Amino acid sequence: MRPGELEDPLGEDKTRPEECIVHKYPDRVLFLAIDTCSVYCRHCTRRRITKGGEAELTRDQMRRGIDYVRNHPEVRDVLISGGDPFLLGEERLESLLAPLSEIPHVEMIRIGTRVPVVLPMRVTDSLARLLRRYAPVYVITHFNHPKEVTPEAREACERLVDHGVPVENQAVLMRQLNSDARIIKELSHKLLRSRVRPYYLHQMDVAEGCEHLRTPISKGLEILQQLRGHTTGLAVPHLAVDLPGGGGKVTLQPDYVIERGERETLFRNYKGETYAYPEPEETDCSCPYDEVWQARSRESGR
Numbered sequence: 180m181r182p183g184e185l186e187d188p189l190g191e192d193k194t195r196p197e198e199c200i201v202h203k204y205p206d207r208v209l210f211l212a213i214d215t216c217s218v219y220c221r222h223c224t225r226r227r228i229t230k231g232g233e234a235e236l237t238r239d240q241m242r243r244g245i246d247y248v249r250n251h252p253e254v255r256d257v258l259i260s261g262g263d264p265f266l267l268g269e270e271r272l273e274s275l276l277a278p279l280s281e282i283p284h285v286e287m288i289r290i291g292t293r294v295p296v297v298l299p300m301r302v303t304d305s306l307a308r309l310l311r312r313y314a315p316v317y318v319i320t321h322f323n324h325p326k327e328v329t330p331e332a333r334e335a336c337e338r339l340v341d342h343g344v345p346v347e348n349q350a351v352l353m354r355q356l357n358s359d360a361r362i363i364k365e366l367s368h369k370l371l372r373s374r375v376r377p378y379y380l381h382q383m384d385v386a387e388g389c390e391h392l393r394t395p396i397s398k399g400l401e402i403l404q405q406l407r408g409h410t411t412g413l414a415v416p417h418l419a420v421d422l423p424g425g426g427g428k429v430t431l432q433p434d435y436v437i438e439r440g441e442r443e444t445l446f447r448n449y450k451g452e453t454y455a456y457p458e459p460e461e462t463d464c465s466c467p468y469d470e471v472w473q474a475r476s477r478e479s480g481r
């Protein structure tokens with residue numbers, strides 16, 4: 180390992196109350212359901228898990244993970260990852276989705292997988308129907324380069340969407356592989372044509388053996404600046420930095436504000452032209468009807 184590189188770059192093991200649960204944010208958890216992958220990414224950030232250093236998850240650990248979610252009413256979103264959860268047999272996957280979706284406070288489930296990219300034939304009608312039964316289930320996939328959006332991969336994504344399973348993408352910015360606005364833009368366009376929404380563009384984590392793939396923060400910002408305004412807003416992902424040591428994700432935006440005044444804010448638009456936005460006369464933003472509406476929905480139980 181090089182200096183600065185970390186075995187657990189996101190500090191996940193510090194917030195890991197169960198073997199398969201990472202609980203870092205208030206209302207959602209990461210559920211590590213499997214330690215094997217559909218492809219072993221060069222830029223993996225969870226190599227400590229997928230390299231086989233930890234024992235395979237047992238049914239008992241899985242049950243303890245589900246119990247953890249059940250016992251934590253603040254958890255309304257469960258992100259199933261690993262490893263690649265789509266390597267689980269359908270029965271096994273269902274034995275996870277069914278109990279999770281029965282928990283009243285779990286409002287949504289997400290599944291992180293590279294299967295649509297690297298093993299698209301695994302996305303069968305039967306798998307898509309299974310996911311649809313436990314809706315809302317969102318699939319978060321991982322294309323990094325437009326060349327990966329093959330006809331087969333596109334078909335896999337469209338099969339999910341056709342069955343009512345929304346698909347989003349997270350890409351990782353990698354030096355000299357996709358660190359160019361033209362490439363990211365083409366990736367976004369190909370994804371949208373496949374009905375996949377670009378979600379995150381990740382700044383490379385300081386993971387073991389990945390130093391040569393990292394880009395300066397300014398590169399990601401420059402890429403976003405070359406997308407925003409120049410193409411469809413849906414094609415512009417959030418640029419995320421997952422802070423080393425467990426700080427969690429923060430997102431970055433190019434700075435369009437030239438000057439923030441009391442009466443107006445001065446902006447630069449995507450073409451570099453200057454525009455002013457005036458402040459309103461009234462600045463009290465409390466919502467006086469909110470209490471009435473809340474009381475009414477309590478009465479009607481809706």
Ligand SMILES: *Cc1c(COP(=O)(O)O)cnc(C)c1O
Pocket residue numbers: 201202203204207208209258428
């Ligand atoms: C990324 C991540 C999530 C999900 O974050 P969102 O911004 O809601 O997509 C949840 N838990 C952990 C530990 C994560 O790293």
